[in-house]
Amino acid sequence: MLSASHNPGTFCIFHQMPGHNTNDCIRFRHAIQDLNGNKVIKAPPQSKPDPVFKRNPYINTAFFSREG
Numbered sequence: 001m002l003s004a005s006h007n008p009g010t011f012c013i014f015h016q017m018p019g020h021n022t023n024d025c026i027r028f029r030h031a032i033q034d035l036n037g038n039k040v041i042k043a044p045p046q047s048k049p050d051p052v053f054k055r056n057p058y059i060n061t062a063f064f065s066r067e068g
């Protein structure tokens with residue numbers, strides 16, 4: 001028996017079958033939560049801000065344009 005939320009227009013990658021979106025897959029969410037609880041999946045590292053000379057190449061130009 002199909003659940004009330006069954007939607008043939010969607011596809012679950014976790015179950016490899018249509019019926020619901022992967023984002024709506026309860027089993028998939030539980031699997032991810034289990035992995036998180038076991039520290040298998042690490043939180044992504046915080047991105048460091050780029051140094052000023054990378055963010056603004058004009059500053060480098062100011063230094064090297066004084067040759068000659």
Ligand SMILES: [Zn+2]
Nearest residue numbers: 012014015025
């Ligand atoms: Zn699923």
